[in-house]
Amino acid sequence: MTSPRGLQEWMDTLAEQELPTLNAVVREICELSEDEKCRAEDLTKIILRDADLTSKVLKIANSVHYNPSFASIKTVSRAIVHLGFDNLRNITLATTLIDFFLQGKPKLQLIQSLARSFHAAVQAKAMVPFLDGDKKEQVFIAALLRNISELALISTGLPLVADFIDARDQDPQAEHSLALEFLGVDTSLLSRHLIKDWALGDLLSEACENHVHSSAAARAVNLGNQIATYIQRGIKSPEMTKLCQQTASLCKLPLEQAQQQILLMADEASVVAKTYGLDVLISALPDPEHLDAKEEPPQEVADYLFQQRLNQIHKAMMAGDSLPKVTQLSLAALHEGAAIARLAILFVDHKTKQLDVRYVAGKGTHLWRQQIKINLEQLRKGELLHEFLRHQEPYWYQPRLGQKDVGALQIMGATGGLFLAPLQLNKRLLAIAYADGERSTLNARQFEEFQLIANQLNLMMRLSAAP
Template structure:
């Protein structure tokens, strides 16, 4: 295979190869994001041209993450009204881009690069509410496409690209010199040419230029990209500490608030990947339990659970969305109530499946990817079957009475288990799950678990009524 080196050689190679990035939907959505006069009807037409895309977009729009009111969304035009133009445009682009790249049997390098881009987009989007200036609504798309040259290079299947990626991942700070060594061209230069040729937008061009006086939106794009690059080194690493400080400065929030936001978005990326149906990315996304590197301390106050419950109430009063309230709720049980592992399993009534959506605790990160429970295959008498029959909070204590835990064996629990229903208008929407991993749970923990489940039930009822 002929060696490819230099800007012109790589641009020629990419031009001759049909890349999934460049399909009509991606191009048109990028054009929409640049056109302030575009109408919702334009986006509707793009989506409706593809029946499969329409189905996927509507499924995502109806998920509790984007639709906590549970109001049925059956049309694309209704989805735009309910979710907003920007949200639906982002969903459409991300779904199209990722699924096109993942066709067939993608190599690990492609999965890792897509996961990094997806995580960068989620991190950058979280900064948008704090920004001033133009084009802040385009941040998600620009961050998602920030490393488009890397995705394009990987798609060529050239070994030299994989060798470059491996070397770069070990020394991300040396990306420029490594790119010149392996490819004969700086990837930033290649990106700028591709963005111009493919007309992917002014904000993306500005982010790649990375000038000192870049706009707040471009800085958010680059910050999201850098966070996704260094996140695996841990929140306490010098690189992440610096990036958290930069996030705090850009968003005009405290360092601790910026740090919490970065951690929350690391988990959010996995939640959204699950909702988008691209579980294959989850294993390559950061595990919050690892990157946070928590230190066990005896100084934890007795009233930590009450403190965290107060934070939940403040978030609710501030109008925070269901995803953040849920994540704060799980944190209160894991940290404040000292419960080893906690999860929310969403009921998909159409497929009769339980999908793990929100998690916290050691070893839970991959539950979203690995665990699927078919409700129609539950055995009579097993724990989950009995719980669904009664739909009342349940405390399973193996030390008191051994029972068949059946499908819940997938969770790997060897000790006590809590279950509670999350229902709306007498219809089960999700199940709150908690376990001690291999130990016991106390009566106080059961009360705190039920309290949080009741909070989430009230939140769903409030959202549905608003």
């Protein structure tokens, strides 16, 4: 069989795949009526006709990203009231799209492509608060779909496509010429035709045109896409240095702050993937520990670094930044400023009775989100975590003192000391702050600083939940 070549042959090939089924659902979501009442009812019907989609949408709607007040959302209609129509529509669209491409046993190339798209969406969305207008979710979806042609091509399973993707990944800047060589069509042109056929929106069309005078939102979409393409080369690589400068210019930020934002969002991509139930993408998303090679600070600098990081947290809280951002800054304060080797925030899933790792810091922690789940119903009476949950007070475990059996926490792999602290709202345990020295002991000063940060997070949760 001759491989497709040229725009029309590829469009015909894609039309023969299962993509038209996805197209119908995506179009239905995108073309909902402008009438407030009708579109809410129509979106509710689309979600409710698929039990699995309903469950996923409600889980995402109850996450800290979309529901910082922690008010329980049990129905789709309540989710629309609480989150707004646009937010819920875009959650539904993203969930539908990603589930479609990940069905069955997706190839590594497809997982990597989806991971890049997801990372691009998180990076682009983070730029919106610095721009004119409030288009966070529109920008998120546009960046997620920016490379829709690549996802569609990979889903065909054709060897020619795999060869093209391999060659392109080796030299992303040569994508146009490689696409013409392997496929006979530019992938951007193919994307534009798919976007038009699927009626995916003006912002996405504008981003794919990539004009010099594009809107700020379209530029954010394309910047997010480029960051996701080159970030694995390191934040100080020539490509990322240029992209950091462009981000600083677009968002009117100092260069150092733009770099910090990009690194935070690189980690946030894994958190959001976890929120969407996309654990399979985490191993293909960037590990911040590999992106920013830091030199060990002199001792006199290290001594004041914790105070500097604490000041950043206070500024973020005063500026009204989100709980996820404050959480990331908090772990950075303990990892970099208090020299604690590894940290994590484990959320309590009261429905499944599990501890689920969301935020991490430290070498080797990136995949904890994908690998570690602790079943609370299987804890043994007397083991460390069982006793901690019974008392719910900050705790310092020191192996040399022959304290409680570590039990389920052995999965974290620490052989030195560890800290635990409860994160609560109205006396309800929402998460556990965890820290360890890996193979090293921890000291009293670190425990005090750990408790200080835990108290800050408890305060931030109360502020987020306040009406």
